[in-house]
Amino acid sequence: MEVKYPIGQLQVPEHVTVENIQEWLKQIETYTIRLRETVDSLSDEELSKTYREGSWTVRQLVHHIADSQLNMYQRLKLALTDENPTAPAFDEEKWAIQPDTELPVESSIKMLEGINERIVSLGHSLTEEQLARVFTHQQNGEIPVAKKVAKLAWHEEHHLAHIKNALSK
Numbered sequence: 001m002e003v004k005y006p007i008g009q010l011q012v013p014e015h016v017t018v019e020n021i022q023e024w025l026k027q028i029e030t031y032t033i034r035l036r037e038t039v040d041s042l043s044d045e046e047l048s049k050t051y052r053e054g055s056w057t058v059r060q061l062v063h064h065i066a067d068s069q070l071n072m073y074q075r076l077k078l079a080l081t082d083e084n085p086t087a088p089a090f091d092e093e094k095w096a097i098q099p100d101t102e103l104p105v106e107s108s109i110k111m112l113e114g115i116n117e118r119i120v121s122l123g124h125s126l127t128e129e130q131l132a133r134v135f136t137h138q139q140n141g142e143i144p145v146a147k148k149v150a151k152l153a154w155h156e157e158h159h160l161a162h163i164k165n166a167l168s169k
Contacts, residue, residue: 003052006161010154016131016146024153025123031156032113035062038163039105047105051166056096058163063101064092065159066108069115072152076122079135079145089138123149 002008013020039047039062047059056064071090078085095101131146 003165005158006051006165007154007157010151012147012150016150018126018128021123021126021131021146021149024149025120027153027157028116028123029120031116031160032109035065035112035156035160035163036109038160038167039109042167046167049166049169051162051169055162055166058166059105060096060101061159061163061166062105063103063108064096065156066111066115067095068092068155069112069119069152072148072155073115073119075135075137075143076119076145076148076152079133079143079148080122080130082135084134084136084142086136086138089140119149119152 039058042058048057050057067090075087078087100107126145126149131144131149133145134142135148136142
């Protein structure tokens, strides 16, 4: 297992099907339950653990997951409502050291519950045509809705694996 990518890098099929979307939505739908099971009873010391030298702490990871889902949800909505909108990047490193990342992780888990509920609801209504809609990311170029849904699911699982790796050390 690679420490940086414990579940591997994002892999998106060339042709994303409605079945792929449903599978990813199931992961998103159950994510906060699995995240809570992992972090709810952690001490401050455990929340300060890292999965590798120089990485974010468990606490920072939980807050980052919420920040990232928020940004990706916004990009998804823009792609569905605007014609090829440009979506800004966000400096994850700078976001990870803002004062709000010292809050209890519960604040970000609550955020994730709402965002993920919205993502799942929206995802269940996506049509083949909508899956092909795109937005242009400031740094990564054109991204279709189908790939964004895949990343929404993968990104959470990716960081949950980081959290579990940190806690196993």
